[in-house]
Amino acid sequence: MPEFAHDEDVVLSSRARIARNIAGMPFVHVASEDQRREVIARLLPPLTGTTSAEPTIWTDLETAPKQRRRMLFEQHLISRQLADAKGPRGVAVAEDEAMSVMINEEDHVRMHAIAPGLQPGLCFERIRDFDVAIEPLVGWAFHERWGYQSACPTNTGTGIRFSAMLHLPALRMTRELEKVRQAAKDLHLAVRGYYGEGSESSGNFYQVSNQITLGCSEEELLDRFVNTIVPGIINYERSARQMLLRRDRIAIEDRIGRDLAVLRAARLLKVDEAMRRLSSVRLGCCLDIVKVIPLQQINNLFHEIQTGHLQTAADSHLSPIQSQEARAVLVRRRLGEG
Amino acid sequence: MKCDRCNKPAIVHQVIIKNGEHREIHLCSTHAAEAGVPNPGQQPINKLMTTIGQPSTRSAMPTCPGCGTTLTQVRKDALFGCPECYDTFGRGTAIMVERSQSGAAHHVGRGPGGSEQEAARRFESRRLVEELDQAVRAEQYERAAEIKAKLAELAEPPSSGEDGL
Numbered sequence: 001m002p003e004f005a006h007d008e009d010v011v012l013s014s015r016a017r018i019a020r021n022i023a024g025m026p027f028v029h030v031a032s033e034d035q036r037r038e039v040i041a042r043l044l045p046p047l048t049g050t051t052s053a054e055p056t057i058w059t060d061l062e063t064a065p066k067q068r069r070r071m072l073f074e075q076h077l078i079s080r081q082l083a084d085a086k087g088p089r090g091v092a093v094a095e096d097e098a099m100s101v102m103i104n105e106e107d108h109v110r111m112h113a114i115a116p117g118l119q120p121g122l123c124f125e126r127i128r129d130f131d132v133a134i135e136p137l138v139g140w141a142f143h144e145r146w147g148y149q150s151a152c153p154t155n156t157g158t159g160i161r162f163s164a165m166l167h168l169p170a171l172r173m174t175r176e177l178e179k180v181r182q183a184a185k186d187l188h189l190a191v192r193g194y195y196g197e198g199s200e201s202s203g204n205f206y207q208v209s210n211q212i213t214l215g216c217s218e219e220e221l222l223d224r225f226v227n228t229i230v231p232g233i234i235n236y237e238r239s240a241r242q243m244l245l246r247r248d249r250i251a252i253e254d255r256i257g258r259d260l261a262v263l264r265a266a267r268l269l270k271v272d273e274a275m276r277r278l279s280s281v282r283l284g285c286c287l288d289i290v291k292v293i294p295l296q297q298i299n300n301l302f303h304e305i306q307t308g309h310l311q312t313a314a315d316s317h318l319s320p321i322q323s324q325e326a327r328a329v330l331v332r333r334r335l336g337e338g
Numbered sequence: 339m340k341c342d343r344c345n346k347p348a349i350v351h352q353v354i355i356k357n358g359e360h361r362e363i364h365l366c367s368t369h370a371a372e373a374g375v376p377n378p379g380q381q382p383i384n385k386l387m388t389t390i391g392q393p394s395t396r397s398a399m400p401t402c403p404g405c406g407t408t409l410t411q412v413r414k415d416a417l418f419g420c421p422e423c424y425d426t427f428g429r430g431t432a433i434m435v436e437r438s439q440s441g442a443a444h445h446v447g448r449g450p451g452g453s454e455q456e457a458a459r460r461f462e463s464r465r466l467v468e469e470l471d472q473a474v475r476a477e478q479y480e481r482a483a484e485i486k487a488k489l490a491e492l493a494e495p496p497s498s499g500e501d502g503l
Contacts, residue, residue: 026405026420106417128448135450141421146435147445149421153435157445188440214435215442 002288004295006117009286010234012165012205012299015076016123016222017112018131019150019159023141027151028104036088039108046137047092047101054130056092056101061085067317070308073195076114078102080195099126107150107159116299118230120162124222147214157214162225165194166233169204169283170240177206180233187229188212194275203275203282203302208233241287256284263331268324274305274331281335293335301334341366402426463492 002009021027022039031039048058061069061082069083077100078091089104099113111130113123141149147157155161171177184191188211194202208230210221244252259280263269282298284290303309310326311318318326341348341364348364400409407419409430416434418424424431436443466489473482 021421023421027418029415029417030405030407030419140450142450143421143424143445145444146424146431147447147449149418149424151417153416153418153431153438156435157439157442158447212439212442214439215444215446217447219447 002286004117004286006115006119007234008117008295010167010237011118011230012167012302013076013114013116014118014120014123014162014164015112015114016120016127017110017161017163018127019107019148019155019161020109020111020131021141021149021151022108023139025108025141028106028108029151033087036104040088040090040103042138043101043103043109044092046134054094054099056094056099058090058092060090062088062090067308067311071312074303074306074308079105079110081105099130101130106152107155118164118226118234120164120226121222124160124162124218128218154211155213158216158218158221160213160218160221161209162222163207163209164225164230166206166208166230166237167204167279167282168206168233168237169279170244171237172201172204173244174240176236176240180206180236183232184208184229189229202272203279205279205302241283245287252287253289256280256287256289260284260290260335264335266328266331268321269305269328269331270324271305271307271327274327275302278302278305278331297334301331304330304334340364341369343369400427400430459492463489466492 022042025031025039026035028036028039044058048056059068059072061072061078069078072078072091072093073080073083075097077093077097079102082089082091082102082105085105087104089102091103092101094100098115099111102110102112111127113126115122143149148159150156150159168177168180171180181191190209190211192207192209194205194207210225210229212221216224259277263274263277263281278298278301281290281293282295285293285295285298304313305327307318307323310323310330313330314322314326340346344366346366346368349367350363350365350370401407402419402423403426404422405419407423409427412418412423412427412430413434416438418427418431427434432443466485470482470485470489473479473485
């Protein structure tokens with residue numbers, strides 16, 4: 001069986017995010033339009049100026065075209081809430097597109113970093129350093145008892161949330177996911193879909209994150225997430241994969257082979273179908289059933305087949321049928337024609 | 339009763355309780371509108387009908403002086419209006435936060451400045467305050483005096499002259 005760095009056979013990516021608000025200013029849902037503009041004006045110099053801990057590129061989402069907002073959302077650089085909101089808001093994105101700072105989402109600032117596989121510690125170090133560098137320049141709302149203050153009480157304290165995007169096709173097939181959900185609930189974890197809060201699972205991806213942000217230090221929360229919570233789910237998925245192979249190898253190979261064949265031959269592909277079949281091919285790569293396609297290529301396709309990405313590549317708006325056609329062309333090009 | 343800001347009769351009355359302090363606000367319709375406080379006389383008739391016979395809670399509803407958000411609104415939206423709300427709603431804040439944080443009631447870890455040492459000092463200080471409270475309640479005054487001494491020690495700024503300069 002092939003070896004994967006950072007548990008990438010199960011973990012697509014990991015993230016860490018910190019929520020912060022400027023001291024003395026009303027939170028976003030209460031702030032007037034002028035106050036939300038003031039939030040941006042106060043944050044832009046430390047985020048994008050020469051004093052910035054890391055250079056970032058600012059996108060004003062109030063004026064950005066819908067296609068650009070959709071693209072940022074599909075890249076997981078902004079939330080759906082920020083993409084669809086109205087009024088003064090924006091995002092500062094690092095040059096490598098692995099860190100972004102959302103302004104005027106639920107909190108004045110939501111900074112997050114993303115890394116492939118299970119590396120939330122790497123993400124944490126990056127945003128912590130960024131936070132520490134800009135804090136003296138802005139002044140966050142902080143309470144002696146409640147820590148860093150956020151609009152929602154679920155984020156107060158450290159304001160930190162770690163998450164991992166897990167690929168759990170075998171647990172889905174063996175109908176064990178409900179057990180994972182229950183165990184996650186008992187461990188104070190939230191389980192969400194591919195697109196984060198409020199979304200359903202797509203392509204058998206599940207985003208798992210800590211629900212508690214208060215009462216433990218950032219390091220304790222990270223340690224618990226990396227060393228206790230996520231490895232348990234990873235091992236459970238791996239066991240389910242091995243069990244499926246032992247019990248019904250030929251049926252699994254048949255299913256994966258058919259999904260790959262459809263992807264290589266289809267002329268029209270809806271996003272849900274593409275996600276489902278790519279999920280199957282991804283499982284095939286991890287189980288050494290699909291040998292010729294690198295895992296990274298499949299991982300990239302989950303982004304590239306999204307409508308915003310297709311429209312950006314085509315540099316025009318695409319009708320639903322045009323999107324399906326463009327998606328099928330892209331997938332055939334990446335996976336090779338059948 | 340007259341409006342706090344002019345001589346017209348007040349038609350809106352609010353009581354704000356913050357940090358145990360009680361403050362009353364009385365406003366005429368013009369100044370209530372300016373302050374964004376709803377005028378009960380302008381409520382739709384169906385809303386008034388539904389409130390007839392119910393005890394009035396408006397006059398005693400805590401309101402944040404920082405942003406004008408009421409505790410009812412905070413509970414309904416599960417969102418605070420501004421940092422000041424945390425102190426304004428005291429017990430209400432504690433209930434909401436502890437419920438959503440599985441009972442956790444104190445921040446632990448990094449704070450402004452990012453120093454781990456400072457975070458540890460704050461944590462120890464909070465722990466001692468709680469211990470002091472328990473000792474006083476139990477009328478253990480000697481123990482309370484010892485805790486107070488430890489707290490005073492913690493409050494002192496660290497010495498910087500140890501290198502003899």
